[in-house]
């Protein structure tokens with residue numbers, strides 16, 4: 001016959017390996033989710049915005065909802081100049097580049113966006129990545145190589161951890177915001193080794209800021225370079241809105257500032273700015289920059305327009321801070337436990353004892369027309385359940401009042417305040 005003999009080696013027999021479902025490791029998570037949804041609550045991770053009517057309001061399940069869980073800190077998403085810049089770039093350059101920055105994906109708007117970043121930050125160099133996640137991935141994995149050390153805060157964002165895993169350096173963690181622990185761990189490393197200390201201006205879960213002057217002094221004492229992620233500080237910290245590092249007066253000692261367009265800038269993309277004289281070589285060696293497509297021209301054009309407007313946004317900054325302080329004081333007065341003693345940033349975290357109360361509060365708020373972020377482990381440190389509120393410069397005084405009224409009603413209904 002024409003039948004091909006099956007070689008003994010691949011014939012399935014008694015000693016064949018059992019087929020193993022690679023999804024079985026997710027079974028506990030699937031079961032936990034199913035149990036939660038069986039109680040009748042909405043899925044906090046499956047919210048759909050049916051229409052977005054302004055930087056602060058959307059229609060969710062047919063209901064007008066105030067948005068208090070976006071990172072639209074400066075409310076730039078509906079700015080007419082930003083939208084016009086995006087539309088013009090769509091007309092002039094098409095919908096996308098279909099290529100990497102290094103080969104066929106650098107258009108005039110990408111260079112203009114990097115110029116806008118250099119103007120905003122007052123630096124010699126600026127490099128745009130396709131997301132902030134990739135900016136951290138690329139910068140950290142490329143800067144710190146074999147034999148070098150990365151020293152990072154234990155509560156660092158996932159993109160910072162992933163940047164460590166992508167590279168070949170040794171990774172050392174220090175206790176969140178502890179200057180003493182940073183000093184101790186740096187002191188144990190070989191003196192001559194290359195060292196990169198990675199910090200964040202604002203930590204996004206609790207909204208607390210880093211003691212940058214003390215940390216910078218310690219890092220410099222041990223001969224380390226410093227990268228500061230200002231994702232949640234750009235736009236409203238410092239005289240020019242550059243971030244916490246500007247506000248705290250340590251700009252001259254920070255080697256690399258990483259940021260994102262997905263928060264105050266109001267679109268998507270990431271970047272790194274620096275004055276390092278050899279910075280431009282990164283365009284050739286940084287894999288998350290080289291091996292991915294560049295952002296659509298319309299996106300970088302909106303980013304450039306937004307960044308240039310953020311240079312003259314003192315009134316917006318002042319209103320955002322007023323909103324943040326008022327919400328913090330109001331929630332505290334109502335009896336909620338908050339992530340920080342005072343309003344340290346535009347993020348205010350309401351701490352709840354368990355998942356049940358957190359989801360109960362989250363749903364009660366949504367039913368009244370308020371969307372906040374539910375955050376749970378592993379995104380949150382130390383097994384905490386948070387309702388994360390992030391304010392916008394475009395939230396009106398009236399909206400902040402409505403927000404407090406809704407928190408009071410939901411808190412009483414769920415029983416987390418008296």
Ligand code: PMP
Nearest residue numbers: 131132133157204231260262269
């Ligand atoms: N760094 C920090 C501290 C962040 O919080 C985030 C996003 N939440 C990022 C980086 C990644 O930014 P992007 O959304 O642009 O990928």
